[in-house]
Amino acid sequence: MDLNADVGEGFGRWALGDDHALLDVVTSANVACGFHAGDPETMRRTCERAAARGVTVGAHVGYRDLHGFGRRFVDVSPETLTADVLYQLGGLDACARAAGTRVGYVKPHGALYNALVRHEAQADAVVDAVRAYDPTLPVLGLPGAVWLKRARVAGLPVRYEAFADRAYTAAGTLVDRRRPGAVLHDVGEIASRCVGLATEGRVRAVDGQVLRMPVDSICVHGDSPGAVAVARAVRSALAEAGVTLGPFAGGLDRLSA
Template structure:
């Protein structure tokens, strides 16, 4: 025990603002009492202006950091459908999303503090250098000081690092991993973890050991600074509380990275 390196400081984030009009998804207000960072939708995969204004105001009141959760322009598919967007168009669309959310943040007395890609865009940027570079170009143009949440080992992490951006490695408390360290596609078995015991074990090994267990039992090295709980996962609020309690139980601090 005496040789173990100092335990890390860990951020807890969740996807918020994903309702639209009268349709509600997740319990934004309850999650804001638990998380340290809020990945707020920007209207392309979810989120209407009134919803986003409410979430940014509530986040500002609680001191929760707001991140722009950018995505493909895919409301009907919740940003989870594969799309082939030209690089220049993707850069412009990401700029548009960050700017829109940052405007609402300014009115609420806060700012967009970081960027995270959602759904199909995030998954594609594991391997697609062109899409990753288009995303990096948008952040550099808007504010190169904005950190970017990334999947470890992804093309996005490489492009961000080469461009001098702050790339913050992210792990998932409620998603399955392949032996290659990528996320299990949602259409496949084991993609989403909903059992609190499984989530607690996942977080314990992530924080304490810097590893994650893949769906085939393989142990994968995975050092992360931020842990995500999806706002649309069943029981998300209870899972987020379990994540936070587990981080504290293994001796780490829970603090925002931004």
């Protein structure tokens, strides 16, 4: 099972999250590409740290929305969105290559991640960007999302993820962050549900229904309070349950591809 976290989300002199500690725990790193967070220096520094620890670098692409941290829907044209994603991919991959690795997968961020569950035009736009950049690049997202269905048809490698610290609706989508209980904080509860996801491919929705959700990766939000403690608890619980941890995409291996 892969364990991923959002990192590189500082900007200039402002830091967000403990990237140093998280990169010692996770197997894949979703690195902000400068649109919702991050900047060129932060991107390069984060790639260097990930490469030094053998952590796969993923492009965490989002809307051009620094002020809103990429958590506001942007009604951007498909042509513009394709170009924006290409720009982010190229920028991060340059930083990764300079660090001796390269981008190993693509994962949308925030509002874009949620929009691509149903928004067909934007889904096609992101798929077009990844195909144009590298049609062998895996894409990571929510099971059932329309963009992953389009990606699979387009021939892109598709991988699925669940969130360690987010609540799910009965439909298998994420509970809106503005609703109470959308983000989980009990470390023991989070670790236990991650073991269930990894060993049984199941998770309980907010209405009590058990959802079938086989996934390739589990995400811990790097900007959540106590993110490092949560990540460590999840990793420890998975190891105790006999789950082998490792990246689903090989960033270092891809360098020679």
